[in-house]
Amino acid sequence: MLKVRPVRTSDLPAIERMAIASGIGVTSLPSNRDKLFERIQMSRTAFGHEAIGEASNDFYMFVLEAGDKVVGTASIAASAGFDEPFYSYRSETFVHASRALKVNNRVHVLTMCHDLTGMSQLCGFYVEPSHAAAGGELLSRARLLFVAGQRERFGRRIIAEMQGLHDEAGQSPFWNALGRRFFNMDFLQVEQAFVSHSKTFIAELMPSYPIYVPLLPDEAQDAIGQIHPDFEWPCQLLTREGFEADHYIDIFDGGAVLTAEIDRLKTLETARCYPVEVAVSLPEGAAPRLIANERVETFEATLDKVALVGGVAFIHPDAASVLSVRSGDKVRLVARQTEEAGETS
Incomplete structure (x- = not known):
């Protein structure tokens, strides 16, 4: 995994x-x-x-x-x-104009900033x-x-x-x-x-x-x-x-x-935190999601199937082991980009 x-x-x-x-x-x-x-x-x-x-x-x-x-x-x-x-260089436009000559030129310039x-x-x-x-x-x-x-x-x-x-x-x-x-x-x-x-x-x-x-x-x-x-x-x-x-x-x-x-x-707009329930058999509706624990020094994230039921995230013991979490701990979930695209299409 x-x-x-x-x-x-x-x-x-x-x-x-x-x-x-x-x-x-x-x-x-x-x-x-x-x-x-x-x-x-x-x-x-x-x-x-x-x-x-x-x-x-x-x-x-x-x-x-x-x-x-x-x-x-x-x-x-x-x-x-x-x-x-x-x-970096800031890409911008300068305008060079002369009313007398009726000339108005827009010039692409790069300015170090x-x-x-x-x-x-x-x-x-x-x-x-x-x-x-x-x-x-x-x-x-x-x-x-x-x-x-x-x-x-x-x-x-x-x-x-x-x-x-x-x-x-x-x-x-x-x-x-x-x-x-x-x-x-x-x-x-x-x-x-x-x-x-x-x-x-x-x-x-x-x-x-x-x-x-x-x-x-x-x-x-x-x-x-x-x-x-x-x-x-x-x-x-x-x-x-x-x-x-x-x-x-x-x-x-x-x-x-x-x-x-x-x-x-x-990711920040759609990720949500849920309490975890570790289960060998996941409930129906399990889908691949990115999962992360809520720690800092021992932060870990993985990709595995998750079933959301009643505000609880059911995950497989293998995923729980990778994330070093157990039932009752909290994880942060987000759908894969392909799944998000499917949900919005």
Whole structure:
């Protein structure tokens, strides 16, 4: 049975393996053993905290288990850019007009900003392909079930950066047309710099004035707000939740940045808490649902059939074992996205 739980120090080799497999562009899952170890320790500290307010730099890392093997990972940063600004490009329109010449032009520009600083952030998502079909939704939404149960730990809005376009050689058309001219580094080099050093180098080297998009090469313009094919499926999971591509793009590869109001996400709007009854034979009407316990340090989530009868959630002993719950405990339930689509169609 699949299970999502907080990361442990012993998971480091598996996390490192997945960081390598995730390829370039996923700076929130760096292929750097020391940085991964640091993030695991940050996560262990965060899960050990008592309830806290939203102004927090806590970082929560989860893993997806299949049997005794770790096959996926995903994280939440309680406050993006807590220690230093979270940079992105804001996509907007300037109007250049001349009444004398009867000219009125609307020009697409990109302005470096840190508007998204302080928002909660979903990041570091990766699932091994062999477990993506069943495990991907569980891993992605288990984070949100945790947010629902620990709402005071997170802010009002949430973001998720999508990987932008780059080729197999690691060349990003957006970066080559813009960032490389100021950093004199290729995309792979700047990715490593981003992982290894303070983000303040962005403000030190990138232009602070607006970038006029029509002056960029066509290939770079076409990459703005686009999503790498490997990220289309995770993006679909998030858009079904209620995330939208807003007016922001990644400062390195031009990939879309999705934003949402946390309380309006599908998982938070529809998830409900129920007392548990553990039963070998479930009542009629049992359907697959995502199930999570209501703990913090020992948070666990899984996917299994649940029967709701008289305000009680009947679950199988196997699911109860995975979640470490017994009859009388409370769990948080939400329907699968496919089931939700069926209910609303």
